[in-house]
Amino acid sequence: QQIHAPDDLKSLLEEIHQQAMKITEGHVADYIPALAEVDPELCGLTLATLDGEVFNVGDTQEQFSIQSISKIFGLMLAMERLGEDLWDRVKMEPSGQAFNSIVQLEWEKGIPRNPMINAGAIVVSDVLVSRYSASKNAVLSLVRTLCGNDNVYADNIVHQSEKEHGHRNAALAHLMKSFGNIDAEVDELLDHYFWQCALTMSCENLARSFTFLANDGICPFSKKKIMSKRDSQRINALLSTSGMYDQSGEFAFTVGVPAKSGVGGGMIAVVPDFGVICSWSPRLNSYGNSARGMYMVRELANRLGLSVY
Numbered sequence: 001q002q003i004h005a006p007d008d009l010k011s012l013l014e015e016i017h018q019q020a021m022k023i024t025e026g027h028v029a030d031y032i033p034a035l036a037e038v039d040p041e042l043c044g045l046t047l048a049t050l051d052g053e054v055f056n057v058g059d060t061q062e063q064f065s066i067q068s069i070s071k072i073f074g075l076m077l078a079m080e081r082l083g084e085d086l087w088d089r090v091k092m093e094p095s096g097q098a099f100n101s102i103v104q105l106e107w108e109k110g111i112p113r114n115p116m117i118n119a120g121a122i123v124v125s126d127v128l129v130s131r132y133s134a135s136k137n138a139v140l141s142l143v144r145t146l147c148g149n150d151n152v153y154a155d156n157i158v159h160q161s162e163k164e165h166g167h168r169n170a171a172l173a174h175l176m177k178s179f180g181n182i183d184a185e186v187d188e189l190l191d192h193y194f195w196q197c198a199l200t201m202s203c204e205n206l207a208r209s210f211t212f213l214a215n216d217g218i219c220p221f222s223k224k225k226i227m228s229k230r231d232s233q234r235i236n237a238l239l240s241t242s243g244m245y246d247q248s249g250e251f252a253f254t255v256g257v258p259a260k261s262g263v264g265g266g267m268i269a270v271v272p273d274f275g276v277i278c279s280w281s282p283r284l285n286s287y288g289n290s291a292r293g294m295y296m297v298r299e300l301a302n303r304l305g306l307s308v309y
C-alpha cells in the first residue's frame with residue numbers, strides 16, 4: 001500500500017491539533033487522585049515515520065501515565081518467554097465488554113478473552129513475575145531500548161495509589177487464581193501490573209517505541225530486530241480487534257489501523273509501512289479512550305487515507 005503523504009505533514013498535524021483543542025467532551029480518569037489532577041487541556045500529537053522523521057505538535061514532551069498502553073510491553077515479553085503456550089492461558093478474541101469487566105471470566109473459566117483487557121494483562125503479569133527474576137527490570141529495559149531513552153520510570157505515586165484502589169483488578173486476579181490460571185502470589189503479580197500501568201512516557205517516546213510494529217518487527221531508528229515479522233503481525237492483529245476495548249469495532253470502522261489506548265489519555269496507532277501516531281489528551285469518552293485523541297487519530301487517518309482495510 002502506497003501512502004501519498006502531503007508535502008507538509010507538520011501543518012496537517014497542526015491543523016488537526018488546533019481543531020481538537022476545541023473538543024471539551026469527556027472526563028479525566030478519576031479512580032485515583034494522581035490521574036484526576038492532570039490538566040485536562042493538555043494535548044499532544046506525534047507522528048513518527050519509518051524514514052526516521054518525527055513530527056511533534058502540542059504537549060508531546062510531557063510525561064504522562066501510559067496505563068494500558070503498557071499492556072503491549074508486557075505481552076511482548078510474555079510471548080517471548082512462553083511461546084505458543086501463552087495462548088492456552090489467554091485468548092485472542094475481542095471482548096465486547098469494558099476493559100475491567102469481570103463477567104466473562106466466570107463463564108469462560110478464568111481464561112481472559114484477550115491480553116488487552118485488564119484480566120488478560122494480569123495473566124501476562126503472572127507470566128512475567130513467574131518467569132523473570134526481576135520482571136520490572138525486564139520491562140524497563142525493553143521500554144528504554146524501544147524508545148532509545150534511559151529516562152523512563154514508573155511514577156511511584158500512581159503505582160501506590162493504583163494498589164490502594166485496585167480492588168476490581170484484585171478481584172479479577174483472585175477469580176482467575178481460583179480457576180488455576182494464576183501461578184504467582186496475587187499480591188506480587190498485582191504489584192507488577194500496577195507498576196507497569198504507572199510507567200510515564202511522552203508522546204514522542206511512545207511513538208518512537210512502537211515504530212517496529214509498523215516495520216515488520218524492525219526498529220527504523222536503531223535498525224534493531226525487536227521481534228519476528230510474524231509476532232509483530234500478531235500483536236497488530238490483537239490491537240486491531242481489542243486495543244480500543246469495546247470501541248475496537250467502531251475504531252476499525254472509522255479509522256482502520258491497529259491501536260492501543262490507556263486511561264491516562266494516551267493512544268498509539270500503528271500504520272503498517274508508514275509509521276506510528278501517538279496522541280495524548282486526558283479527557284476520556286465513555287469507553288475510556290481519549291476524546292481528543294480519537295478525533296486527532298481519526299482525522300489524520302482519514303485525511304491521509306491510512307486505513308489498512
Ligand code: GLN
Nearest residue numbers: 067068099118197262263
Ligand atoms: N490502571 C488501569 C486499571 O487497571 C489501567 C486500565 C486502562 O488504562 N484502561 O484499571
